[in-house]
Amino acid sequence: MxxxxxxxxxxxxxxxxxxxxxxxxxxxxxxxxxxxxxxxxxxxxxxxxxxxxxxxxxxxxxxxxxxxxxxxxxxxxxxxxxxxxxxxxxxxxxxxxxxxxxxxxxxxxxxxxxxxxxxxxxxxxxxxxxxxxxxxxxxxxxxxxxxxxxxxxxxxxxxxxxxxxxxxxxxxxxxxxxxxxxxVSALVILIFRDTILGFVASVQVSANDLIRIGDWITMDKFGADGDVIEINLTTLKVRNFDHTITTIPTYSLISDSFRNWRGMINSDGRRIKRHILIKANSIRFIREEELEDFNRIQLLTNYIQKKQVDIKRHNNLHEIDKSLSINGRNLTNFGLFRKYITKYLENYPGLNKDMILLCRQLQPTQYGIPLEIYCFSNDKRFENYEYIMSDIFDHILAAIIYFDLEIFELPAGKNNLEG
Structure with a gap:
């Protein structure tokens, strides 16, 4: 030295x-x-x-x-x-x-x-x-x-x-x-630390095609949720959907996790994955005299008729005692509701029928039984996607009363006073 x-x-x-x-x-x-x-x-x-x-x-x-x-x-x-x-x-x-x-x-x-x-x-x-x-x-x-x-x-x-x-x-x-x-190279490295880290990160981001200008990314650590507008050696700028600008160190793209929505944008649909909670004590078997009313629901008519034939054949073959509803095979209001939602989604024009479309029951919780809708909208634009999802759940929430089911919600102050 x-x-x-x-x-x-x-x-x-x-x-x-x-x-x-x-x-x-x-x-x-x-x-x-x-x-x-x-x-x-x-x-x-x-x-x-x-x-x-x-x-x-x-x-x-x-x-x-x-x-x-x-x-x-x-x-x-x-x-x-x-x-x-x-x-x-x-x-x-x-x-x-x-x-x-x-x-x-x-x-x-x-x-x-x-x-x-x-x-x-x-x-x-x-x-x-x-x-x-x-x-x-x-x-x-x-x-x-x-x-x-x-x-x-x-x-x-x-x-x-x-x-x-x-x-x-x-x-x-x-x-x-x-x-x-x-x-004095050690001093140079100390002074240009961020620049060197940014250079290495930029090479990796470019080589692995992690982010492009125009990509929609989400990075909770920095509060970023919007489109990438600029990628520099040391910083990345994101225009959030509220029109604020978030600046992220480039090397954070390698050291921290983030979500890039490019795959969704380039796909054939945007996923809808949301559930409602059904009260467990509102789920029951369907009585024979109730089937006539359910047959009037057009999306279920063919399903109920075929299901009735199958159930009767099975119960007669095995000489099931139907004096109790629990014996043998039966239809439930929850099962009919799931089938109704599936048929409704299959006929809804805003969904991509070539991608996964289902209505499934999840693990029961202390708040009820989650009934999840899993499908993909054919319009990926934010405002249209939100409209499609809201329209579907508007119908589901309004239709649930026809199946004698109840949605779980925590008691409000008014309900407590009335009790």
Whole structure:
């Protein structure tokens, strides 16, 4: 570690050791004249480059159908390039103009070199931004985390640019500088912890296709329930259904669980899974004289008639004593109600009949016997899905009285007072 520190101070000493400020007045006058001439020439070069690149690219963009050149203009790529050419000319002419000023040549030359590196970075980044904006206009890339990829590339470019700038200022090779910076790599990792974690998470999210822009996700830990609108290197933005924005660290997508509703959106239906609680003491056998009333329920007429024939055949074959309803086979009001709901769902137009459709009885609880509806609506839009589900249960709740069944509900204060 101490050897690395000595190297750094050695570069600084070497940098200032080269400066020599012992010059004459005549030399300064000649320097000012040369700088004035250079400024005029550079300004003319800049005007020509600006006209050729900026104006020329604008004319070309108007005549072409592609939007990529328009995006290059909006990201000021041509503007940065028009500055780069005059800077390169200055960098080449500086050794000639400052031939008698070695110390100033060193300072000025390196400053211009640094500016050229920065300007080159800006040009490359503006081109990358134009590519990003162009890909976002393509349907096949609209749901991809392009911003994450761009941020990774930009971080690598800025790191490379910073190394190049430091190496140019202190006149050292980039290999030596990289080896020296390895001594402080632990500090770099600590500073860029979130960025590194976000980068790893972005790669995994992209490689495994966990989330796309436009996906509906639910993440209870962060209170997120809505559509993904942006995926960056460090954060993911979700527009909730109440139009609030939730920001989630990208690495949380790997470390924590979340629900992605893309599978439901891409499927042929949206699941309806809801139950009602039936009082156990309201379930009973159907008496023979009651069947005539149940036969009037059109969805059950054929079922009851066939079931009556089967039950009578079985009871007669086994000489069942029907003086007690519990003997032999019987119909129950709960069984008829389940069959009625099944027939009703099969005839309901808002459901997908090619997917699972059933009415099932669940494990009895202290609150009653759950009767669950399990089916899929053919319309997945939120408002239509809610309407279909509510319409089905409106009918079920209204129909239950015809089967002499009762729904469980906790007693209200009014009921307690009446008791």
């Amino acid at each position: 101490f050897e690395k520190t000595e190297k750094i101070f050695g570069w600084v000493y070497k940098f200032f050791e080269k400066f020599d400020f012992n010059t004459t007045v005549e030399s300064y006058i000649g320097l000012l004249v040369n700088i004035a001439l250079l400024s005029g020439i550079v300004y003319l070069i800049y005007l020509v480059c600006r006209f050729v690149l900026v104006t020329g690219m604008a004319i070309v963009a108007q005549k072409t159908r592609t939007k990529f050149d328009d995006l290059l203009i909006s990201n000021e790529t041509a503007k940065y390039m028009s500055h780069l050419i005059p800077l390169i000319y200055i960098y080449k002419v500086v050794p000639v103009i400052l031939d008698d000023f070695n110390s100033w040549e060193t300072i000025f030359g390196r400053l211009v070199g640094v500016y050229i590196v920065l300007l080159t970075l800006w040009i490359v980044i503006s081109i990358l931004k134009a590519i990003r904006d162009y890909l976002k206009t393509k349907p096949e890339y609209m749901d991809k985390p392009i911003d994450s990829y761009l941020q990774v590339i930009m971080i690598l470019l800025w790191i490379l640019g910073a190394i190049t700038i430091v190496a140019k200022i202190f006149d050292v090779s980039t290999d030596t500088l990289v080896k020296t910076l390895g001594a």
